[in-house]
Amino acid sequence: MLRVENLDVYYGGIHALKNVSISVPRGKIVTLIGANGAGKSSTLRAISGLVRKKGKVFHDGEDISSSSPEAITAGGLVLVPEGRKIFPHLTVYENLMLGAYVRNDRSGIDETREWVYDLFPRLRERAWQKGGTLSGGEQQMLALGRALMSRPNVIMMDEPSLGLAPLLVKEVFEIIAAVNAEGVTLLLVEQNAFAALRIAHHAYVLEVGRIVLEGSGEELLADGRVREAYLGG
Amino acid sequence: MSVEMFIQHFLNALTLGSLYGLIAIGYTMVYGILRLINFAHGDIFMLGAYFVFWGGALFRLPWFLSVVVAILFTALCGITVDRVAYRPLREAPRISALISSIGVSFFIQNLSIVTFTAIPRAVHVPQWLGQVHLIGKVRLLPLAIVVPIVSLLLTSGLLWVVYRTKPGLAMRAISKDIETTRLMGVPVNRIIAITFGLGSALAAASGIMWALRYPQIHPFMGVIPGFKAFIAAVLGGIGSIQGAVLGGLLLGFIEIMIIAFFPGLSGYRDAFAFVLLIVILLIRPSGLMGEKLEEKV
Numbered sequence: 001m002l003r004v005e006n007l008d009v010y011y012g013g014i015h016a017l018k019n020v021s022i023s024v025p026r027g028k029i030v031t032l033i034g035a036n037g038a039g040k041s042s043t044l045r046a047i048s049g050l051v052r053k054k055g056k057v058f059h060d061g062e063d064i065s066s067s068s069p070e071a072i073t074a075g076g077l078v079l080v081p082e083g084r085k086i087f088p089h090l091t092v093y094e095n096l097m098l099g100a101y102v103r104n105d106r107s108g109i110d111e112t113r114e115w116v117y118d119l120f121p122r123l124r125e126r127a128w129q130k131g132g133t134l135s136g137g138e139q140q141m142l143a144l145g146r147a148l149m150s151r152p153n154v155i156m157m158d159e160p161s162l163g164l165a166p167l168l169v170k171e172v173f174e175i176i177a178a179v180n181a182e183g184v185t186l187l188l189v190e191q192n193a194f195a196a197l198r199i200a201h202h203a204y205v206l207e208v209g210r211i212v213l214e215g216s217g218e219e220l221l222a223d224g225r226v227r228e229a230y231l232g233g
Numbered sequence: 234m235s236v237e238m239f240i241q242h243f244l245n246a247l248t249l250g251s252l253y254g255l256i257a258i259g260y261t262m263v264y265g266i267l268r269l270i271n272f273a274h275g276d277i278f279m280l281g282a283y284f285v286f287w288g289g290a291l292f293r294l295p296w297f298l299s300v301v302v303a304i305l306f307t308a309l310c311g312i313t314v315d316r317v318a319y320r321p322l323r324e325a326p327r328i329s330a331l332i333s334s335i336g337v338s339f340f341i342q343n344l345s346i347v348t349f350t351a352i353p354r355a356v357h358v359p360q361w362l363g364q365v366h367l368i369g370k371v372r373l374l375p376l377a378i379v380v381p382i383v384s385l386l387l388t389s390g391l392l393w394v395v396y397r398t399k400p401g402l403a404m405r406a407i408s409k410d411i412e413t414t415r416l417m418g419v420p421v422n423r424i425i426a427i428t429f430g431l432g433s434a435l436a437a438a439s440g441i442m443w444a445l446r447y448p449q450i451h452p453f454m455g456v457i458p459g460f461k462a463f464i465a466a467v468l469g470g471i472g473s474i475q476g477a478v479l480g481g482l483l484l485g486f487i488e489i490m491i492i493a494f495f496p497g498l499s500g501y502r503d504a505f506a507f508v509l510l511i512v513i514l515l516i517r518p519s520g521l522m523g524e525k526l527e528e529k530v
Contacts, residue, residue, distance in 0.1 A: 050412065072420035087406050098406050101399070102418035124310040150418060 001026040001185045002077065002154050004043040007055035009039070009046050009209075016042045017053075018209045022186050024093045024154065029180050031188040031196040031217070033230055034206035040044075041082055043206070048072055048079040048089075059154065068101075074102040078150055082142040082158035088132025092123055093143055095131050101147030109149070119178065124141040137168040144175065146185075155179070156187045161195060173199055193230035197221045205230075234493070237370040242493040249445060250485020253385035255439035256462030257477035258391065259311075259432030263407040265472040266428055268327055272334040273314055273460015274436060276341035279452065280305040281437025282444040283349055286356050288470040296359050304437045311433025312426045320422060321452060345452035348390055353451040356444040363445070366380065380442050387479055395474065400427050408472065459501060464510045470523025479521060484509070 002024040009017040017039045024030040027195040032040050046053040059077045067075070089096050096116060100109045117124035120141040126134060131142060140160055149157050160176065161169040173195050180186050180199075190196035197203055197217045205213040205226060213226065219230045220226045256278055263271045284306045288299025318337045322330045366373045384414050395401040405423045406414040415421050443458065461484060469480025486507060492499045513520065 005509075048416065050415075069412075069415040070418050070420050073416060079416050081413060081416060085410060087409055087413070089409055090402075090405060094402055094405075097399075098402060098414070098417045098419070101403065146417070 001028075001060065002187060003056075003058040004047060005056040005058075007043065007046055007053055009042050009053050010050055011051075016209050017046065020055075020206070020209070020211055022187075022204055022211070024185055026153075026185055027180075027183060027198055028201040029176070029186045031190055031200035031203045032206055033190055033193040033196055033203060033220075033226075035206075035230075036191065038206040040191075041158050042209075044158050044187070044189055045115040047156065048077070050079075053200055073150060073152075076150070076153045078152040078155050079148045080143045080147045080155060080157045080160065082162065084139045084140050086131040086134070086142050088130060090131055091128050092131060092134070093127045094144055095146050095154065096123070096149050104148050106169035106198075108151075112149055114150060116148055116231055119175070120145050121146075129187060130148065136164050137171065139232070140168075140172055141175065144179065148179065152184065154185045154187065156189070158189045159191060160188070161190065161192045169195060193226070194221075197226075235370075238493070240371050242489050244371075244373070246486040247490035248377050248380045248485070249484070249489060251381045251460065252439045252443050253455055253462045253484050254478040254481025255384055255387065255435045256458060257466040257481045258388065258474055259436045260318075260463050261469070261471050261474060261477040262404075262428050262432045263512070264466070265502075266404060266411075267319070267424060269279065269319065269330045269334065270463065271314075272331070272459075273318075273341060275339035275434070275455035275457075275462070276338050276432045277307060277311050277314070277455070278436040278440040278443070278459060278462075279345065279455030280310055280341065280451070281300035281433075281440030282356070282450045282454065284437070285343065285441045285444065286354055286450055289357055290354075294419070296357070300441055303441060305435050307437030307440070308430040308434040311316070311429040311436070315426060315429040320368055320425075328430060342452050349452060353449045355449055355516040358445050358447045358448055362527075363448075373464075374446075376446050377443070380446065383438065383442065387435055388474075391476060394431065404428055456473045461503075461506045464506050464513075467520055468513055470520030471519070473522040476520055476522035 004020060004022045007017050007020040018045055022032065024032065032043060035052065036042050036233055046048065047057050049067055049072050055065070056063065059075060062070050062075065087098065096113055100112065103109055122138055123141060129226045131139065134142060158178065160172050164172060169192060176188065177199050184195065187197055188200065194219060197220050200217040203215060203217050203220045204211050205220065256274065256470035259274050260271060262271055281303055284303030285299050288294040288302050289296060296304065314337055318333045319330050322333055362375050362379060364375065395404060402420045403414065406419065407421060407424060411421060462481065466477045466482045469476025469484060487509065488502060489506060490503055492502060
């Protein structure tokens with residue numbers, strides 16, 4: 001569904017990503033774990049066209065290596081950025097409508113919005129509130145709901161649990177699993193390796209810009225090196 | 234001062250303020266989206282006036298048609314300026330685009346001298362607009378009514394676009410976070426082009442009405458109104474459309490009323506606006522309706 005081949009990213013003189021290759025099969029949750037600064041966000045930003053890169057990216061069999069972020073989103077591959085990045089001055093409703101910007105089918109959009117509201121009833125309650133007035137957890141729901149509005153087939157999420165209380169983290173991961181159950185393929189970047197590995201079908205470990213390990217979620221959960229480095233022993 | 238005199242001054246101030254407001258909207262919209270002070274905006278205003286002049290004088294277009302054509306052409310000029318002079322600098326430090334806009338301003342002025350010549354031209358004013366009616370002791374120029382009404386309609390139309398349409402939603406999103414807006418699949422450059430088009434169309438409308446009200450046009454006619462509209466935008470709170478209109482009206486009233494009450498100061502007319510700019514920047518840099526600088530994260 002999503003295939004990344006030999007990705008390299010440079011920031012000035014810094015070689016941030018070195019020959020990263022990952023593959024996300026249709027309908028699966030794949031996670032990318034690693035320490036701060038390992039290049040997790042850079043990988044997602046490179047895939048979505050926000051940073052310049054070398055290497056190839058294929059989405060749904062199509063080469064999107066040199067596509068613009070707008071075109072990539074329109075093609076059904078959506079990034080939920082780190083820090084959620086909802087529009088604080090726009091209402092929840094307007095945030096969702098921006099998510100549907102690439103679509104023009106009015107009734108279809110209304111339908112999707114109802115579906116998102118059913119998925120996150122809190123968003124329906126707060127539809128006319130400004131995004132900035134939502135709590136952290138609600139903002140994460142809005143960010144995910146907004147991404148779903150374009151009816152993507154792959155969603156990339158950058159640190160969805162960042163800054164959330166432990167109880168909410170659990171809720172967010174449940175939501176992610178629920179979205180996946182709806183048939184959406186997910187590429188998840190997380191520092192919370194434990195939670196991410198538990199729901200992932202497949203996982204990659206990134207260390208200073210390089211993939212050092214990969215395997216199924218369970219395999220990595222059981223792996224001694226992973227336990228030591230990311231799961232607190 | 235007699236009541237009649239006051240009404241006269243009030244109407245003058247309303248006209249002038251509306252015209253400032255229309256130009257100020259263009260400054261404020263471009264600033265809101267790109268954080269760029271588009272110094273060429275006053276020259277776009279001048280082009281609007283010239284296009285209507287040439288439409289009538291050269292192509293013998295009916296008056297109304299030449300107004301429409303002039304507005305469209307000016308909008309196109311605004312979009313071209315963005316495409317040629319600002320878009321290549323989108324990733325560059327902000328100061329580069331600012332300097333580029335000063336360059337564009339000089340370019341348009343001097344190109345206008347070469348093509349239109351620097352000779353001031355008289356604009357044909359249709360009789361129904363230019364004929365003075367005496368109501369009591371008040372000399373009523375139909376323009377003094379038409380200008381505020383047209384300005385109100387145009388501003389309402391613009392607010393409708395910004396708050397009720399899809400491109401308008403995209404504009405408001407871009408003004409906060411351009412990168413995330415791109416992630417929504419919004420064709421950001423096209424939305425920016427629409428913004429320049431709308432701002433320039435309003436400047437053209439203002440330039441045309443300016444030329445009818447003060448019927449003489451020349452290549453530098455946009456400089457001072459441009460600066461003053463910029464001040465109006467800062468006064469109202471740059472980034473806010475309602476603020477730009479309010480700032481324009483306020484500036485119009487301040488200018489006219491100071492001269493009305495202190496005729497001896499009329500020589501300093503243009504200086505008031507700039508003093509005002511300095512005062513706002515010292516006391517309330519975010520303007521009357523500007524967004525607060527701090528922001529919830």
